[in-house]
Amino acid sequence: MPEELLRVENLQVEFRSGLTTTKAVNGVSFTLNKKENIGIVGESGSGKSVTATSLLRLIPEPPGIISDGNIFFEEKDLLKLSKKEMRAIRGNEISMIFQDPSTSLNPVYTVGNQIIESIRTHEKISKKEAKQKAIKMLELVGIPSPEKRINMYPHEFSGGMRQRVMIAIALACNPKLLIADEPTTALDVTVQAQILDLMKNLQDEFNTAIIMITHDLGVVWETCDKVLVMYAGNVVESGTVEQIHDNPMHPYTWGLLDSQITESVNNDEPLPTIPGSPPDLSQEVRGCPFAARCPFAQDICFSKKPEMVETEDNHYVSCHFQTKDKRLDRKEQQNDRAIVKG
Amino acid sequence: MTEPLLKVRNLKKHFPMESPIPFKKSTQSVKAVDGVSFDVFPGETLGIVGESGCGKSTMARLVNQLITPTEGVVEFKGKNLVGMKAEELRNSRKSVQMVFQDPFASLDPRKTVGQLIVEPLEIHKIGDKQSRKQRMIELLEVVGLSSYHADRYAHEFSGGQRQRINIARALALNPDVVICDEPVSALDVSVQAQVINLLKQLQRDFDLTYIFISHDLNVVRYMCDRIAVMYLGKIVEMGTYQEIYEKPKHPYTKALLSAIPKESPHDKKERVILNGSVPSPINPPSGCHFHKRCPVAMEMCKTKVPELIDVENGHLASCHFIDKQ
Numbered sequence: 001m002p003e004e005l006l007r008v009e010n011l012q013v014e015f016r017s018g019l020t021t022t023k024a025v026n027g028v029s030f031t032l033n034k035k036e037n038i039g040i041v042g043e044s045g046s047g048k049s050v051t052a053t054s055l056l057r058l059i060p061e062p063p064g065i066i067s068d069g070n071i072f073f074e075e076k077d078l079l080k081l082s083k084k085e086m087r088a089i090r091g092n093e094i095s096m097i098f099q100d101p102s103t104s105l106n107p108v109y110t111v112g113n114q115i116i117e118s119i120r121t122h123e124k125i126s127k128k129e130a131k132q133k134a135i136k137m138l139e140l141v142g143i144p145s146p147e148k149r150i151n152m153y154p155h156e157f158s159g160g161m162r163q164r165v166m167i168a169i170a171l172a173c174n175p176k177l178l179i180a181d182e183p184t185t186a187l188d189v190t191v192q193a194q195i196l197d198l199m200k201n202l203q204d205e206f207n208t209a210i211i212m213i214t215h216d217l218g219v220v221w222e223t224c225d226k227v228l229v230m231y232a233g234n235v236v237e238s239g240t241v242e243q244i245h246d247n248p249m250h251p252y253t254w255g256l257l258d259s260q261i262t263e264s265v266n267n268d269e270p271l272p273t274i275p276g277s278p279p280d281l282s283q284e285v286r287g288c289p290f291a292a293r294c295p296f297a298q299d300i301c302f303s304k305k306p307e308m309v310e311t312e313d314n315h316y317v318s319c320h321f322q323t324k325d326k327r328l329d330r331k332e333q334q335n336d337r338a339i340v341k342g
Numbered sequence: 343m344t345e346p347l348l349k350v351r352n353l354k355k356h357f358p359m360e361s362p363i364p365f366k367k368s369t370q371s372v373k374a375v376d377g378v379s380f381d382v383f384p385g386e387t388l389g390i391v392g393e394s395g396c397g398k399s400t401m402a403r404l405v406n407q408l409i410t411p412t413e414g415v416v417e418f419k420g421k422n423l424v425g426m427k428a429e430e431l432r433n434s435r436k437s438v439q440m441v442f443q444d445p446f447a448s449l450d451p452r453k454t455v456g457q458l459i460v461e462p463l464e465i466h467k468i469g470d471k472q473s474r475k476q477r478m479i480e481l482l483e484v485v486g487l488s489s490y491h492a493d494r495y496a497h498e499f500s501g502g503q504r505q506r507i508n509i510a511r512a513l514a515l516n517p518d519v520v521i522c523d524e525p526v527s528a529l530d531v532s533v534q535a536q537v538i539n540l541l542k543q544l545q546r547d548f549d550l551t552y553i554f555i556s557h558d559l560n561v562v563r564y565m566c567d568r569i570a571v572m573y574l575g576k577i578v579e580m581g582t583y584q585e586i587y588e589k590p591k592h593p594y595t596k597a598l599l600s601a602i603p604k605e606s607p608h609d610k611k612e613r614v615i616l617n618g619s620v621p622s623p624i625n626p627p628s629g630c631h632f633h634k635r636c637p638v639a640m641e642m643c644k645t646k647v648p649e650l651i652d653v654e655n656g657h658l659a660s661c662h663f664i665d666k667q
Contacts, residue, residue, distance in 0.1 A: 043530040044501075159394070188393040188557055190616045193601040197615055215530060218603025241607040259535040261560040262605045267583075270542065271535040271564070277500060 002033035011069035020282040024050040026233035037210045039220035042230035048213045092122040095170035099182035101162035105154040112150035137168040160191035179211045232289035239315035249317040346381035353378045353414035374400040376575035387552040389566030397575040398555045402523045439512040443524035445504035449496035456492035462514040481510040502533035521553045574631040581657035591659035
């Protein structure tokens with residue numbers, strides 16, 4: 001039986017400004033076991049990053065506010081902890097890597113300083129020992145001649161190297177959970193492959209669970225065990241990577257999968273797209289948030305919000321229509337395309 | 343055989359570095375583009391791929407003469423654009439337009455969309471006020487926006503819509519060639535697909551020729567007829583998209599292709615993971631620029647620069663060991 005590490009229940013995050021309230025996250029629930037990797041995918045504005053930053057309570061308050069929900073991390077409710085208790089968790093038990101490695105490091109301190117800072121905040125060890133540990137961390141993340149590099153400033157590193165430094169800082173205190181917010185989006189494919197490879201290797205070494213936020217499904221297939229598909233602040237589908245890839249149930253997930261350009265796409269036909277754009281979250285959305293863009297939407301979709309339903313083992317989807325017809329339609333479409341390709 | 347629309351020969355751009363000693367002329371330079379030659383034929387899409395810092399964007403700007411090359415020839419319809427008088431150049435730029443990467447930075451925030459699209463027509467003094475407006479509305483519809491968008495400002499639009507506005511601006515003068523510098527990199531997948539479909543549609547409708555620069559290999563495969571792979575200011579391999587994706591010859595191309603993330607969780611693919619990152623273009627490695635990261639490099643690669651040779655039917659590659667692989 002895998003041990004549970006994190007349980008998020010009905011998380012709701014709002015941003016209030018003037019008269020408008022934007023519901024960025026609207027009832028997200030999921031669980032994560034130890035050493036497990038979960039991917040959160042969705043378009044910009046779907047609430048992926050807000051969900052992740054709320055886990056560490058890094059949402060700027062005000063204007064942001066976590067208005068409802070529970071976050072249990074090893075049976076501690078993170079939302080009930082004091083600021084001081086929370087600080088002891090950040091960077092120690094839960095760490096985070098951000099998207100842009102060039103803005104997440106402090107330009108006026110050496111790289112070594114920043115790793116040592118993270119270590120000494122949480123562990124009572126001397127500067128000398130901390131430095132030794134920092135050098136070891138840099139070596140682990142694959143930075144050549146770490147004794148020299150430790151005294152250099154972030155601008156002397158390339159993008160991929162900076163992201164390695166970020167990973168070194170994040171893993172320095174041996175966290176149980178690592179939140180990676182689009183860690184490879186700003187990097188080249190070759191460097192992306194290096195970083196993903198490194199993260200996988202380090203995971204084996206440190207036994208860390210990872211929450212991987214990305215809009216690139218390829219990265220999810222590569223690194224994750226489970227996936228949450230988010231749309232307009234809601235989780236619309238969740239399951240294992242195999243379930244989501246082989247048997248997606250939500251029309252939005254189909255759209256997302258179909259609009260990826262892969263080897264099997266024929267150059268002569270237009271790419272399938274999802275028409276329209278996501279709803280304005282400062283307006284109240286009645287019914288299913290995807291209804292306006294959904295090719296299968298019926299009257300009920302505009303009036304009633306669908307519940308999360310378990311369709312097979314641990315595969316959840318929030319859609320009113322679980323009928324086989326809908327799926328057959330998609331299969332037919334795919335077959336038609338396969339025939340055209342010949 | 344059709345005549346190429348655009349001929350680029352031995353194009354070079356060396357940016358001089360500031361000398362550490364005041365008033366002394368610097369001897370070092372960043373060799374951003376270092377001897378690139380290729381042809382672009384009418385109606386095709388030439389893709390240019392490579393890692394950041396390999397000179398893709400510098401090359402795009404050189405082709406359009408937004409920066410002056412250090413050396414080389416850019417011939418458009420038989421006329422050399424390099425060293426052309428400003429007025430003449432402006433005239434030929436009508437036919438070579440650009441779409442830039444960042445839709446948030448490339449539109450003037452103080453102008454309405456209508457003004458932005460009319461701007462190129464005003465600069466080139468085409469038509470009167472009435473006919474320009476007519477053309478502007480026509481262009482908005484061509485790129486999938488509506489006439490009521492004309493009075494709005496750029497910040498009111500999403501990334502995908504802004505990129506559509508940029509495309510409308512580029513099309514305003516009925517160009518022959520559109521240089522797209524990472525036009526979809528800043529967009530979400532579903533929006534990316536919409537913009538790519540639009541670009542393909544426009545190519546058919548208006549007989550456009552594209553130079554398509556991207557680091558996303560999947561997008562390039564879908565968009566392009568021929569592909570040039572760049573590394574440290576040089577083209578290391580060039581061929582049709584089938585040749586590049588199915589029979590890559592250069593070890594760098596092979597590594598790039600194997601770095602594309604998986605297509606499904608069942609996909610078990612063997613990776614060639616390149617070590618390190620692109621070396622500095624100030625002092626590029628001797629011999630073959632790629633030898634320090636190359637998995638098959640030999641002694642010879644450190645000293646001798648490989649030439650770009652024809653492997654088969656116009657599939658070019660520059661590696662000493664093409665036959666032996």
